[in-house]
Amino acid sequence: MKRIDCRGLACPKPVIMTKKELDSMINGEVEVIVDNQGARENLSKLAQSYGFEYSISEDSEGIHVIIKKTENKNSNLAEDEKNIVIAITSDCFGHGDDVLGRTLMKSYIYSLTEVEKKPKTLIFVNAGVKLTTEGSDVLESLKILEQQGVEILSCGTCLNFYNLSDKLKIGSVSNMYTIVEKMHESTNTIKI
Template identity: 45%
Template sequence: MNKIIDAKGKNCPIPVIMAKKEIDSENNNFLIEVDNKIAVQNLKKLANSQGFTIDLKEDNSVFKVHFSKNCEDETNECEACNEILDGLEEDKKNLGTWSIFIGKDTIGSGNEKLGKMLMKMYFYTILESDELPKSVLFMNDGVKVPTLNDQAVEHLKDLQEKGVEILICGTCLNFYGLEEELNVGKVSNMYDIADAMKEATKVITL
């Protein structure tokens, strides 16, 4: 085992993303520590999907998940490893043809704090995925995300740097008095946002 990853205190999908980064960097023998059973189950699914074996130990409510894969040929001729590495160039954050529409500043209904945290985690997950959206569109209460959700803003800035178009409804910013609070994206209008929806092959609405 050549690396120990501390993912304690991190909610899914962050532990899975951290483990996937090790796999993508050709690390076939590492341990990741988590402190919740949901993360353990999702790590097991990742291991199975990538051809890894798992050794699990629990120590004082900390789950130690050991990923391993045998590759006898150290010159990187291992077929199983090469299958994982195949197409890495295509995986480098290609822009898709789909869009995300955000009409509120939380995901789901119920606890507001949880909903805002889920919004932050959603954009982190999108940022780490193989294909990025063509655009992210904010209207109504959704304009509070690129203005008031600092952690989500950081992920949106990274998406913007990778070519994702971020459009924010100017009328909505004005309604909430948030014109001066905008931290990322382009102030837009109904026409441009509707046009972006029409051009998208699909629109995911949160």
């Protein structure tokens, strides 16, 4: 077990040294010796924020904080565990010229089919629903994404507003409650 003696060191030195040590190892235990209650508290908080188990004991040497790093409790989720939600709020990518914006959007959605790491969900809202309905130029790419396991949702209110309710060609209709839940469950929501 790695031992770090932080006695006599001022805040935030013990936390920084411990964090550095934890980050450098895949799993295992670190014992940190500190000499004040502030450092003890900060180390507990550090372990909690990572979701690691820890124990604290005191003896004549000082306060011993032992933090156990376990791979799967790491709050820095592995890349493939990330839950990316992309909210597409327009049929244009970016603001400026709409013709360019629509071209960029086609290019963007095609790129999603090619990248290795897929989003979990694509949510189409407002004019974004023009992309999931009849006449859209990206249906082929969206079909590929759906086959690759990406969930495709279109806002029902928006389909109704644009008179596209019976023109949906890909994915399913969703309401705002589901959209809010999907966004809150995600580790990263990207708004386009």
